[in-house]
Amino acid sequence: MVDDALRQPLKRVGIMGGTLVAAGLVVGGFFALGGHRGPEQGARLAADTFLTRLAAGNIGGAYDQLCNETRERVEREDFVAGIGGRPAVTSYKIDGVVATGSADATVSAALVDPTGAITPYELRVTDDRGTWRVCGNPLDAG
Structure with missing residues (x-):
């Protein structure tokens, strides 16, 4: 039981961290590619x-x-x-x-x-x- 209680918050932190990393890659890619001025x-x-x-x-x-x-x-x-x-x-x-x-x-x-x-x-x-x-x-x- 104790292990399950600890796993849920860790799982949420992992999902949140992964989402933030993915969002950062999308935003960074947008500015990296969009930053080049024609x-x-x-x-x-x-x-x-x-x-x-x-x-x-x-x-x-x-x-x-x-x-x-x-x-x-x-x-x-x-x-x-x-x-x-x-x-x-x-x-x-x-x-x-x-x-x-x-x-x-x-x-x-x-x-x-x-x-x-x-x-x-x-x-x-x-x-x-x-x-x-x-x-x-x-x-x-x-």
Whole structure:
């Protein structure tokens, strides 16, 4: 009798533990497989971060969103001076994202300056060693 009394709670703990492990595997698998961003999603997020920093006046932070290849060609000071010499971006709207490969995309956006003028802008975005970043020449408006 005593053994049966102990077995029931242990059996319930075992079932509960097994259920939790199975649920953890399902949730973990969902995030592991769903965590990989396709070109459109990764590019949109990278462009959004870059443009948000520009709109906030955080030009140095926007520079940090550039891919390594671009940062090797464009010095921080040149980027800050180049962007600083243009009308400020007060807001923006991402109009579209087109994948140009499995690790590249073009993001089209409309930039709004303090006067309300809207300038179309294209950004080349690439998966740079596992992180989506703005690449190419971000000082050129598309």
